[in-house]
Amino acid sequence: MNLSHRVSHVYKVVLVAMVLAAVFGMQCNGALAAQKHRIAWSHYTGWEPWAYAADSGILKKWADKYGIEIELVLVNDYVESINLYTGGQFDGCVMTNMDALTIPAVGGIDSTAVIVGDFSDGNDGIVVRNGTSVKDLKGRRVMLVELSVSHYLMARALEQSGLSERDVTTVNTSDADIAGLFLASKDPKAAVITWNPLLMQVRNAKGVNLVFDSSKIPGEIMDLMVVRTSAPDALKKALTGAWYETMAIMSGHSKTAKDAVQFMAKTAGGTEAEFRAQLRTTRMFYQAAEAVAFTKGPDVKKTMDYVRTFCFTHGLFGQGATSKDHVGVSFPDGSILGDPKNVKLRFEATYMEMAAGNAL
């Protein structure tokens, strides 16, 4: 082999090494560029205000106040947004209390719920064709996203009606297709469990009844803003400040309030009337003080106990979990549910209290 061949081989090796270095380098870069905080969100009635906060400049205003940069990123697939947060791509993400427990907390990511934005008060529901009560679910095939809050809702509904999960067959159905499949289904015994805005589509079909909804288990499905516990105070304060400013605007009666709601309805992909109807089944905590009272109240603990029992019995804690005490959940009064040495989900009222006292 002559010299020029050898040189070209050297180039090849160097080239390969550079590509590899670039691939690994990118990962490290992601970890280094931490001054900019990325927050993920996905579409849901109770989270649309985030889009407005970002679009109207409120979020930037609060980020500037605390000397940081916040980028709000829409991740169109809800589970994927939480997975990305858990995998380390985001500093914060919106999610329900149940998913916060089973995905990041069980995955070892110490997370803090800085804002309890609302709870579902009818936004999640069970719809059956040719039936009038939860008891009619017996023996049916029920379409739902398994292991989601819909599954939890079903478990609670069955429990209250004296049935068990063995009485139904669950069909895991992707949320993207669930409404279409239910509406097109010719099965006279079709049943479906879903959330808004899909719930609104299916419950208005002919010959169907809404037999159970989350207003019968109020406060149990909470919608949270969850951030890494290790994230700086500035981020937690900025997010909380921006959220309650947005809440104040949308709950007002000014023209800005109407514009804000219209903007949210549009990003949610519906009409203003539809969005307002969904807001009625969402118990929004427009006042920070309300959210504080709820978060510090006894119901949150009771709910989290229900939720973790459900998660454990459904295998959501994964391998290595031997009891529902696998992960610890802490509350504002300092009490802990589960393993005190493995607290990974923290309900925190500090920042909401600051918002309530205009101290942000």
Add this chain to the structure above:
Amino acid sequence: MPTFLGLHAQPSRPLQVMLALLPFIALVCVYLGVSEMRYRNNPADKVVPTLGKMAEGVNQVAFTEDKRTGKVLLWDDTLSSLKRLGTGIGCAAVLALLAGLNMGLFPGVRNLSLAFITFVSIIPPLAILPILFIVFGVEETAKVVLIFIGTFPMITRGVYLAARKIPTEQIFKALTLGASQFAVAYRIVLPQIMPCLIDSTRLSLGAAWLFLIASEAIASTDGLGYRIYLVRRYLAMDIIIPYVLWITLLGFLFDRLLQAWISKRYSWYLVTKE
């Protein structure tokens, strides 16, 4: 500098094996490195589970009865998925053999169906998946139909091309010797295009798996794809990765099995291919 990169390289047998293994070893090393790093940062990390955690995951799904259903998940899922896959691609292969053969031999059949089959074969099956579910319901039928629609036109076209390649002299000779049209089609041509059918089916298996998993992701109560999409709900990569490896292994085995069938029954075909 390694000479195996050269145009005229003739790597020795051990070097060939080593080269073949190299990318696998590299992949495993990168994986282990990343999982070790993430594990040290966070012992409960779920994104890149360590080998130990995956072993636990495999133990859980492949050797332990599920608490809720009392079934061993991996075998149960495999059985359900293979039933769907087998029915779908089995029907596709049998019908494709008949369709391709007749299209290749009989001009009337060809005029009637070639354009149509070509048209259907270009429709991306996944694009019409929601329609299939609405027409055939959320149970088994839609899943099998998807696999069928996804593979049938392709296999048919493969068989058709093989049937067209049969020399006309051969057919005329058979007819002259007194064979009926039926005998020409099924006694003379069919055995000759069998290996082509098997080959086409083999190549369609990859697509068939894709359709199987896609349909199980939309609405299902069991199956390999179902499980992957279900445990994705809580990021259980310790189950997802073994499932993916298992699917890969199954796919590899089927491929090998069909290849072995060809070399056992139709060794002449392998000779003509070379």
